[in-house]
Amino acid sequence: MAPNNLKPTGTLFENDEDVPAENIPVTEYKKTVKSHLSWPMIIVYAYFHIVAVYGIYLIFTSAKILTSLSVVVLYELGILGITAGVHRLWAHRAYKAKWQLRLLLTILQTLAFQDPIIDWARDHRVHHKFNETDADPYNARRGFFFSHIGWMFFRKHPEVKAKGKGIDFSDLYADPFLRYQKKYYYYLMTIVCFVLPTYMPMYLWNETFYNSFTINILRYILTLNSTLAVNSVAHRWGSKPYDKSLNPSENLTMSLLTLGEGWHNYHHAFPWDYKTAELGKYSTNLTTAFIDLMAKIGWAYDLKSTSDEMIKKRVQRTGDGSHELWGWGDKDQSKEEMNEAVIKHAKEQ
Ligand SMILES: [Zn+2]
Ligand SMILES: [Zn+2]
Numbered sequence: 005m006a007p008n009n010l011k012p013t014g015t016l017f018e019n020d021e022d023v024p025a026e027n028i029p030v031t032e033y034k035k036t037v038k039s040h041l042s043w044p045m046i047i048v049y050a051y052f053h054i055v056a057v058y059g060i061y062l063i064f065t066s067a068k069i070l071t072s073l074s075v076v077v078l079y080e081l082g083i084l085g086i087t088a089g090v091h092r093l094w095a096h097r098a099y100k101a102k103w104q105l106r107l108l109l110t111i112l113q114t115l116a117f118q119d120p121i122i123d124w125a126r127d128h129r130v131h132h133k134f135n136e137t138d139a140d141p142y143n144a145r146r147g148f149f150f151s152h153i154g155w156m157f158f159r160k161h162p163e164v165k166a167k168g169k170g171i172d173f174s175d176l177y178a179d180p181f182l183r184y185q186k187k188y189y190y191y192l193m194t195i196v197c198f199v200l201p202t203y204m205p206m207y208l209w210n211e212t213f214y215n216s217f218t219i220n221i222l223r224y225i226l227t228l229n230s231t232l233a234v235n236s237v238a239h240r241w242g243s244k245p246y247d248k249s250l251n252p253s254e255n256l257t258m259s260l261l262t263l264g265e266g267w268h269n270y271h272h273a274f275p276w277d278y279k280t281a282e283l284g285k286y287s288t289n290l291t292t293a294f295i296d297l298m299a300k301i302g303w304a305y306d307l308k309s310t311s312d313e314m315i316k317k318r319v320q321r322t323g324d325g326s327h328e329l330w331g332w333g334d335k336d337q338s339k340e341e342m343n344e345a346v347i348k349h350a351k352e353q
Pocket of ligand 1: 091095096128132271275
C-alpha cells in the first residue's frame with residue numbers, strides 16, 4: 005500500500021500546488037510506481053479515444069461535409085497554439101510577441117486542451133534541460149508508451165520537480181494572459197475546446213448535436229496525439245545530423261503532422277531557434293511561415309535563429325554524418341561522391 009502522498013492527483017499535467025513530489029524518495033517512487041497510476045485519467049482518456057474512433061465512422065456516414073472540414077481547420081489552429089504559442093514563444097522564448105498575438109495564441113492553445121501554458125512550458129523546459137533522464141517528464145527511456153501518453157497517467161518522478169526547481173519560470177508568471185488562463189483554466193478550456201466547437205456546427209450549418217460533439221472529440225484526440233508523438237515518435241525514429249548523442253531525431257512525418265515540429269534533432273541541438281529547423285522550408289514547417297507572417301505585420305519580433313557557421317561546426321563535431329553536405333570538401337562528403345564528380349567533369353572535357 006502506497007503512503008497517501010504517493011497517490012496520483014488525477015490532473016493532466018500536475019500543478020505546482022499538488023503534493024510536493026520532491027518529498028518522496030526516489031527509491032520509494034520506484035518501489036511503488038504502479039500505485040501512482042491515475043485510474044480516473046485512464047478511464048477518461050480511454051473514453052475519449054473510443055469516442056474519437058466512432059467520430060471517424062460518423063464522418064463517413066452521417067456528418068455534414070462542413071463538419072468534417074471544421075475538424076481540419078480546428079486541428080491546425082490547435083496545433084498552431086501549441087507550436088507557435090506554448091512551444092516556440094513561451095517554453096523557448098524563441099521570439100517575442102505583442103499582446104494581440106499572445107492573446108490569439110493563448111486562445112488557440114486553450115482550444116488544444118493540453119493544460120495551462122504555464123504548466124506546459126514549465127514541463128517542456130525541464131524536458132529539454134534533463135532530456136531522457138528521470139527528471140524528464142516524458143522520459144523516452146521509460147519506453148514508447150510512457151513517453152507518448154503513459155506519463156499523463158503516472159505521478160511525476162520526484163527528480164522532475166527536484167531538478168526542475170533550478171529552472172527559471174518567472175517570465176511565464178509575469179505574463180498576465182498566462183496567469184489569467186491558469187487561474188480560470190477549467191472554465192476557459194471547457195468553453196473553448198468543447199462547448200464552442202460543438203455548438204458552432206449546430207448553429208452555422210445545422211449539424212446534429214451527436215455528430216458535432218463526437219467529431220469534436222475526434223479533433224481533440226488527433227491534436228493531442230500529434231503533439232504527444234513528438235515526445236515518442238520523434239524521440240525514436242529519424243536521422244541525427246546535428247547531434248548523434250541525442251535521441252531526438254529528424255522526422256518528416258511528424259513535421260507534417262505538427263506544422264514543423266518533427267525536426268527534433270535540430271530542435272534539441274538549438275532549442276532557441278524560432279524555426280525549430282535549419283532550413284525552415286514552409287512546406288514542412290507552416291509554423292515558421294506563420295511566425296514570419298506575424299513578424300511582417302509587426303506582431304512578432306526579436307526572432308532568434310542560429311548562424312550557418314554555428315550549425316556547420318555542430319554538424320561536424322557531433323552529427324551522425326547524415327546532414328546535407330555544405331558543399332565541396334565537406335567532411336561528410338564521401339570519397340565516392342568526390343571521385344564521381346571529378347570523373348564526370350573530366351569526361352565532359
Ligand atoms: Zn522544445
Ligand atoms: Zn523532445
